[in-house]
Amino acid sequence: xxxxxxxxxxxxxxxxxxxxxxxxxxxxxxxxxxxxxxxxxxxxxxxxxxxxxxxxxxxxxxxxxxxxxxxxxxxxxxxxxxxxxxxxxxxxxxxxxxxxxxxxxxxxxxxxxxxxxxxxxxxxxxxxxxxxxxxxxxxx
Amino acid sequence: xxxxxxxxxxxxxxxxxxxxxxxxxxxxxxxxxxxxxxxxxxxxxxxxxxxxxxxxxxxxxxxxxxxxxxxxxxxxxxxxxxxxxxxxxxxxxxxxxxxxxxxxxxxxxxx
Numbered sequence: 001x002x003x004x005x006x007x008x009x010x011x012x013x014x015x016x017x018x019x020x021x022x023x024x025x026x027x028x029x030x031x032x033x034x035x036x037x038x039x040x041x042x043x044x045x046x047x048x049x050x051x052x053x054x055x056x057x058x059x060x061x062x063x064x065x066x067x068x069x070x071x072x073x074x075x076x077x078x079x080x081x082x083x084x085x086x087x088x089x090x091x092x093x094x095x096x097x098x099x100x101x102x103x104x105x106x107x108x109x110x111x112x113x114x115x116x117x118x119x120x121x122x123x124x125x126x127x128x129x130x131x132x133x134x135x136x137x138x139x140x
Numbered sequence: 141x142x143x144x145x146x147x148x149x150x151x152x153x154x155x156x157x158x159x160x161x162x163x164x165x166x167x168x169x170x171x172x173x174x175x176x177x178x179x180x181x182x183x184x185x186x187x188x189x190x191x192x193x194x195x196x197x198x199x200x201x202x203x204x205x206x207x208x209x210x211x212x213x214x215x216x217x218x219x220x221x222x223x224x225x226x227x228x229x230x231x232x233x234x235x236x237x238x239x240x241x242x243x244x245x246x247x248x249x250x251x
Contacts, residue, residue, distance in 0.1 A: 015164035022160075022193070044193070044224050051195045055163035104237045107204050110196035117231060 005031075006075035013058050013068040021054060022047035025074055025083070034078050035139050042137070045118045046081065050074075052111040053085045053133050061089035061131060071130075081137045091131040094124040141168035151251055152176055153244065155187040161198030169198075173205040173216075182214025185247040189220035194228050206238060215239070219247040 007024065011017040029035075029043035054070060062068040071086040097112040116122055121136040142157035154172065158165060173184065184205065188194075202218070209216040219241040221229070229235040241247040 015162070018162050018164050019160050022162075041224075047193060048195060048228075051162055051193075055195065055197060059163065102232075104234065105203065105207055107200040107207075108196070110199060110232055114196055114231065 004075055004077040006073060009072045009074075010069050011054075011072070012066060013062045013064070013070055014066055015055060015058055018051050018054055021072060022051050025050040028074055028076055029081065032076060032081070032139065037139075042081075046083070046137070049115050049118055049135055050083060050085075052115050053083065053135065056092065056111050057085055057087040057089070057133070060092050061087035063089060065089075077139075079138070079140050081139060083133075083135045085133045085135075086130045087133075088130065091124070091126070094122070094133075098122075141165040143169065143172055145172070147181075148248060150181070151183045151185060151248060152181050153185045153187060153248070155189070156191050158191060160193045161188075161191050161201070162193070162195045163197035166195075166197040166201040170201040170204050173201075173208065177208050177212060177214075182209050182212040183251055184209060184214070184216045185241075185244060186216065186218050187220050187244055188218060188222070188225055191225055192222055194225050196232070199228065199232060199234060202238070203234070215251070217241060217247045217250060219244050 009021065025046040026043040029046045030039055032039065035042065057070055068088055073084040075082050094112060098116055102109040115135060119135040120138045123134045125132050125134060144155040144157050146153050206216045217239045220243060221240060
């Protein structure tokens with residue numbers, strides 16, 4: 001059994017870092033040599049989920065405040081790939097966002113739904129002053 | 141966001157010269173399209189051949205352009221989608237909303 005690999009990153013609360021974090025997530029997905037599925041597709045989905053989660057935290061939970069920070073943890077094992085995104089804001093109502101059904105003419109509201117469609121487990125928890133969006137992809 | 145804009149007859153083609161369309165840069169495309177609409181140019185093709193990655197904000201910018209073009213009796217059509225970008229339209233069911241063409245000639249010929 002392989003050991004769990006964990007990468008912890010802290011970025012300023014700014015969208016210009018979305019691409020950088022997405023690429024790190026892609027690299028970690030590509031490194032999962034024991035994954036039997038389509039690794040290219042998995043890497044794209046992890047990039048996308050990271051981008052959606054971070055954009056949501058930067059723009060909504062942290063209200064675009066450039067002085068705040070966002071902490072991200074990405075960990076992998078043979079069994080799962082788990083992403084945690086920490087915010088220091090007022091949080092958001094993930095249940096309401098997950099139930100919102102964007103119709104064709106809506107410009108927004110698809111981000112959290114995309115996360116739910118692509119990940120196997122999604123939780124938003126509160127721990128010691130932090131809000132943490134936890135998203136897990138089961139690999140085996 | 142780097143955009144290459146050209147005109148043929150009354151159709152404006154916008155080629156997105158970026159690998160990513162996300163929450164950081166999609167607002168630029170939205171603003172550029174609003175400027176074109178203000179100038180009375182309401183028939184657009186968006187060439188996504190260079191775009192490898194699109195998120196919900198990128199899709200939202202295209203929906204904005206589509207709605208504004210339609211409201212002005214024009215239309216917005218898409219062409220040259222890479223497979224992973226095409227899959228995002230399918231995931232969000234927006235492939236049922238947009239006219240999507242394999243290449244720019246087909247898109248231009250459809251007006």
